Amino acid sequence: MEDRVSEPGLVLVFSGKRKSGKDYVTEQIQKRLGSDVCCILRLSGPLKEQYAQEHGLDLDQLMGPGPYKEQYRADMIRWGECRRRQDPGFFCRLASRGACQPVWLVSDARRLSDLQWFQAEFPQQTQSVRVQSSEKTRSQRGWSFTAGVDDAESECGLDNGVEFDWIVINEADAPSLDEQLRPILQLAEEAASTSSVTDQVVPPTELTG
């Protein structure tokens, strides 16, 4: 039987406040690494798919960066937290099913249980990345404070108790994203090259020596 390593070589779990640039930064990383090396996993993806289906909503708009999803955010949070209470890893498993690239970018971790699930599943491969932007910059990107959202676990669940492996300052007056992402990209390229070596199919004759 063929012996194939299906685990990722690196799992980068991103978090950050609304409009801090989680999607933007992870898309920049994927552009540089290529989609055969790196996939973006959105924990909100399976949640929004199911929520859109149950409520007859436009999934494309729910998945997009525009104001449409904000109308439903509070109820989606409630809906999602009901499922997480029953199974904290519910959305992590759904979002990562079928991922086969060596590098995974989890773009939207919001709770400690999100990060802990990947750390428990892939203890050697998981690193945490915090994307930071000022409220002024976030406001320029369309954010405004919403009670019940910005003061709730969905937005504050990772504010304390986590020593992030990486911090990305997504501000015009910060070092460029190219500069900030360089060490992360190098780590990803190393993980991808190592994974491509160990991910080769080894015919049975070589396995038995």
Ligand SMILES: Nc1ncnc2c1ncn2[C@@H]1O[C@H](COP(=O)(O)OP(=O)(O)OP(=O)(O)O)[C@@H](O)[C@H]1O
């Ligand atoms: N460095 C940047 N340069 C240009 N545009 C940016 C930058 N960072 C973010 N943006 C833009 O700001 C908006 C918000 O960014 P993004 O959607 O990545 O935030 P987010 O953290 O994923 O937000 P949410 O939690 O609401 O999904 C998007 O339109 C995005 O294209």
Ligand SMILES: C[C@@](O)(CCOP(=O)(O)O)CC(=O)O
């Ligand atoms: C409901 C929720 O998944 C919406 C996330 O939407 P977005 O990643 O901000 O586009 C947030 C949450 O799960 O708390």
